[in-house]
Amino acid sequence: MYEIRIHSRGGQGGVTAARLLAMAALHDGKYATACPFYGAERRGAPIVSFVRIDDKPIKVYSQIRQPDMVVVLDASVMDVVDVLHGLKKGGRIFINSAGKREFAGFECRNVDLTGIALRENLVVSGSPILNTPVLGALASMGIITADSAKKAIREMFSDERNVKAAEAAYKEMSA
Amino acid sequence: MKKIATGNKAVAEAVKQANPTVVAAYPITPQTEIVEQIAEFVTSGQMPARYIAVESEHSAMAACIGASITGIRTFTATSSHGLLYMHEMTNWAAGARLPIVMANVNRSLGPGWNIWAEHTDALQERDTGWLQVYVSTVQEAYDATLMAFRIAEHNDVLLPVMVNLDGFLLSHIMQPVDTVELGDFIPKIHLPHAIDPKHPAGYGTLTGPDQQFKFRWEIERSMRDSVKVIEETEKEFAKRFGRKYGFTENYRCEDADVIVIAMGTLGKEAEVAVDLLRNEGIKAGSMRIRWLRPFPKLDLKGKEVVVIDRDYSFGFGGILAGEIRSKTGISLYSVIAGLGGQEVTYDDIADFVRTRRTGEEFWFGVNAHV
CATH class of the missing domain: 3.40.50.920 (Rossmann fold)
Incomplete structure (x- = not known):
């Protein structure tokens, strides 16, 4: 079982990212569950959501304590939340950031999802959309396939800019 | 078709397919998404049901009772305090032998003000004459809701059925759910004691001890008969849709x-x-x-x-x-x-x-x- 914790701020689409990731894993022929942390979410406050992916049906409902991977949609939450908490030794980190970061003992990758969203004009109510381009980044890291990522995005959003942004993130990461 | 859905959405999807004529409901966390989704199905024309937005859960169940006694299919959903507020009416629904189906999202009881999973809410309804099933996956929430209508409305049962799913742990988790082509799995409803204006009769009138005792036994007899109906329904479900369930x-x-x-x-x-x-x-x-x-x-x-x-x-x-x-x-x-x-x-x-x-x-x- 592969366990992923997604850090974001309320309103940034972290829960939708979890859902899209689960949908893509389903298209890959796997089992997946996605859930938000069960509490009172507020716009702007740091939140976490979880995704489990496995080849077998998933029977675990308790929260992920030792994720295999951490996804950070908003690097500013790292000032207030220990995003590495419980991350397995050798675990992977993805950060939405233009600058490369290093964490000893972990594999850390990054791409500027915010910049990609702005470039693709993927902006709603003044906020760049991160939850669709992040699927391209995760596909590049081999968590899901690129085809399934695109299929999942198209199931949820009719606006092709979402797919284009995911493709851009995939390309930048794979370059 | 396989998709990713929350437990709440999966229940709403099953209800849409079961196609009740009346849904009367009042929102309460963590159930709200079920009735919101059904309201959305109704307003967008995907469900021909009449959706009655009531002012309380007591009224929700009362409205379901009033609708059900006319011989039509009814559904409601609730949780926790909402379920307890219905308590007088849940007894009435079972006593009046009405095959109402209800989803209850299990949640703790206050005080303190706690919105998370616990089973005490539904267990306080244990002795009302409702059949109760507890599910453990989003798929099972969907499947059990479909089966609930067929079981409740079976002529040998005619008792209400409560489908219980854990608050947040199932209501809000997203899992794969494989929806079915329902076909004629749930037969047309026929309520033998439905109100018929052409043949006026008294309902809920003063009932003496001898009759009341017999009515109680009738509920228990149907409860016992429901064992066979549940087995048959789960067997037929497995035959048609490939997923097997049992009492345990x-x-x-x-x-x-x-x-x-x-x-x-x-x-x-x-x-x-x-x-x-x-x-x-x-x-x-x-x-x-x-x-x-x-x-x-x-x-x-x-x-x-x-x-x-x-x-x-x-x-x-x-x-x-x-x-x-x-x-x-x-x-x-x-x-x-x-x-x-x-x-x-x-x-x-x-x-x-x-x-x-x-x-x-x-x-x-x-x-x-x-």
Whole structure:
């Protein structure tokens, strides 16, 4: 079982990212569950959501304590939340950031999802959309396939800019 | 078709397919998404139902009763305090022999103001004459809701059915759900005692002791007959759609020395604990109780039993433990865990088994045998 914790701020689409990731894993022929942390979410406050992916049906409902991977949609939450908490030794980190970061003992990758969203004009109510381009980044890291990522995005959003942004993130990461 | 859905959305999808004529409901966390989704289906024309937005849960059930007695299919959903507010009417629904289907998203009772999973809400409705099923996955929430209509409306049952799913743990989790082409799986409803203006009759009039006693026995007789209807319905569901269900879900029980019994998501997580224990050489099994009413026949002879209750009857004990003790006569290890949404992991469940003290009661959240 592969366990992923997604850090974001309320309103940034972290829960939708979890859902899209689960949908893509389903298209890959796997089992997946996605859930938000069960509490009172507020716009702007740091939140976490979880995704489990496995080849077998998933029977675990308790929260992920030792994720295999951490996804950070908003690097500013790292000032207030220990995003590495419980991350397995050798675990992977993805950060939405233009600058490369290093964490000893972990594999850390990054791409500027915010910049990609702005470039693709993927902006709603003044906020760049991160939850669709992040699927391209995760596909590049081999968590899901690129085809399934695109299929999942198209199931949820009719606006092709979402797919284009995911493709851009995939390309930048794979370059 | 396979898709990713929350437990709430999966229930709403099943209700859409079952196509009730009337849905009367009042929102309450964590159930709200069910009735929101149904309202959306109705306003967008995907469901021809009449949606009655009432001012309370008592009225929601009263409206379902009024609609159901005309011989039509009805549905409502609630949770926690909403369910308790219905309590007078839930008794009436069963007593009037109305096949209403309700989804209850299990949630703790206040005070304190706690919105997380617990089974005490539905267990306080245990003696009302409703059939009760508890599910453990989003898929099962969908499947059980479809089957609930067929079971409730069967001529040998004609009692309401409550489908229970754990608050947040199932209502808000997203899992794969495979929707079905329903076809004629749920036959056209026929209520033999439906109101017919052409043939006026009295309903709910003053009833003497002799008649009242007979009415009570009729409910119990139908409750007993419902066992066969549930079995037939689950068999037919498996034949048509390929997914098998029973009164309990047994996992590695055949050769087990010790069996963990729980309901809802805890019963599913217990299967992971069983695999862990088996790897340590402890011959464990898991028996998840699905149907609480009618209560299943349990064969626990020669087994040690650990019962996990996400509920409590003050001054008595874990409610499920009490039911199992009284029906089987066995001594068991009673664990009270998960109250108010307290996190219980498969490691915790494995620990309950490893350190079991048969005959005693353990309160996990305060780490004390009492």
